Amino acid sequence: MTSRGRIEVICGSMFSGKTEELIRRLKRAKFAHQAVEIFKPSIDTRYSDENVVSHGGLSIQSTPVDNSASILLLGGDSDVVGIDEAQFFDDGIVDVCNKLARKGVRVIVAGLDMDYTGKPFGPMPSILAIADDVLKVHAICVKCGSLAYISHRIVAGNHQVMIGETKEYEPLCRDCYEQCNHTNTDTSC
Numbered sequence: 001m002t003s004r005g006r007i008e009v010i011c012g013s014m015f016s017g018k019t020e021e022l023i024r025r026l027k028r029a030k031f032a033h034q035a036v037e038i039f040k041p042s043i044d045t046r047y048s049d050e051n052v053v054s055h056g057g058l059s060i061q062s063t064p065v066d067n068s069a070s071i072l073l074l075g076g077d078s079d080v081v082g083i084d085e086a087q088f089f090d091d092g093i094v095d096v097c098n099k100l101a102r103k104g105v106r107v108i109v110a111g112l113d114m115d116y117t118g119k120p121f122g123p124m125p126s127i128l129a130i131a132d133d134v135l136k137v138h139a140i141c142v143k144c145g146s147l148a149y150i151s152h153r154i155v156a157g158n159h160q161v162m163i164g165e166t167k168e169y170e171p172l173c174r175d176c177y178e179q180c181n182h183t184n185t186d187t188s189c
Contacts, residue, residue, distance in 0.1 A: 004079075004104050004106060005100065005101035005102055005103060005104040005105050005106065005107075006101055006106055006107070006132040006133070007097050007098075007101050007107045007109065007127070007130055007131045007132050007133075008025070008106070008107065008108045008109065008131065008132065008133045008134075008135075009109045009110075009111075009127055009128055009131040009133070009134045009135070010022055010108070010109070010110040010111075010135050010137060011110070011111060011112065011113040011124065011128065011134065011135070011136055011137070012112075012113065012136050012137040012138055012139070012148075013112065013114070013138070013139050013148050013149065013150055013151045013171050014112065014139065014151035014169050014171060015139040015140075015148070015151075015169075015170075015171045016137040016138050016139040016148065016171065017056075017137050017139075018110040018111070018112075018137055019052060019058070019084055019110055020056060020058050021110070021135065021137060022052070022082055022084055022108055022110040023052065023058045023059070023060045025082070025108050026038055026060055026080065026082045026108065027060065029079065029080040029106070034079035034080050035077065035078045035079045035080070036078060036079065036080045036081075036082065037063065037074060037075040037078040037080075037081050037082070038052055038060055038061065038062035038063065038081075038082040038083075038084070039062060039063050039064075039065050039070075039071045039074070039075065039081070039082065039083050039084070040052050040062050040063075040064055040065075040083075040084040040085055041064070041065065041066075041085050041088040041089055042064040042065060042066050043088060044064070044084070044085050044088065050062060050063075050064060052082070052084045060082075062082075062084065067089070067090055067092070068089045068090050068092040068093040068095075068096045069092060069096070071083065071093070071096050071100075072096045072099060072100065075100065075105070076100065076103065076105075078105060079105065079106065080105065080106045080107075080108065081100055081105050081106070081107050081108070082108045082109075082110075083097075083107065083108070083109045083110070083111075084110050084111075085110070085111055085112075086109045086110065086111035086122070086123065086124060086127060087111040087112045087113075087115075087121040087122040087123070087124050088111075088122065089122065089123060090123070091122075091123050091126070093123050093127065094123055094126045094127055094130060097109065097127060097130065098130060101132075109127055109131075111124050111127070112124065112151060113125075113128065113136070114150060114151075115151075116150070116151055116152060116153035116169065118150055118177075139171035140171065141171060141172050141173035141176050142170045142171060142172065143172060143173070143176040144173060144175070144176055146173035146175070146176075147173060148171030148172055148173055149172065149173050149174040149177060150171070150172055150174075150177050151169045151170075151171060152169060152170050152171070152172040152177055152180060153168060153169055154167075154168065154169060154170055155167070155168050
């Protein structure tokens with residue numbers, strides 16, 4: 001018998017629809033009567049402590065977890081496992097995704113591929129490398145209307161992880177991002 005296990009990744013900048021696409025795929029799996037478990041990092045409390053919620057207001061019940069090992073323990077008997085904001089998980093998330101897929105689980109991961117400086121974010125590069133399917137989605141640049149490239153931080157702070165939304169970040173295309181970084185010494189442009 002062939003394993004149905006696979007790893008699907010939805011990546012891109014903030015405001016690109018990653019979580020909406022994750023929720024859409026998970027709701028379709030539930031409609032097909034598949035056993036679905038959804039996980040998010042417990043540090044992500046922007047819209048809800050427990051639900052995965054998109055910037056557009058779509059929502060699905062989830063289980064917040066502190067580390068990737070919890071996903072393997074709680075989601076191992078599922079047909080489909082959804083993971084939101086994967087960039088915030090520890091590096092063990094890569095092994096968790098592989099183990100679940102080997103067990104025949106369809107793993108759907110959403111996360112930022114780059115941080116606000118344009119560097120690969122957390123374990124996402126490794127998850128992208130092992131994925132069976134990758135969908136890169138794009139927001140629209142708030143400066144010029146082109147496809148966005150990056151989540152530009154518009155508040156002070158140099159920590160890689162800063163949970164936020166429209167008051168902290170804006171999507172910018174490559175040209176507008178470069179223009180902001182060359183013309184200003186602060187984060188706003």
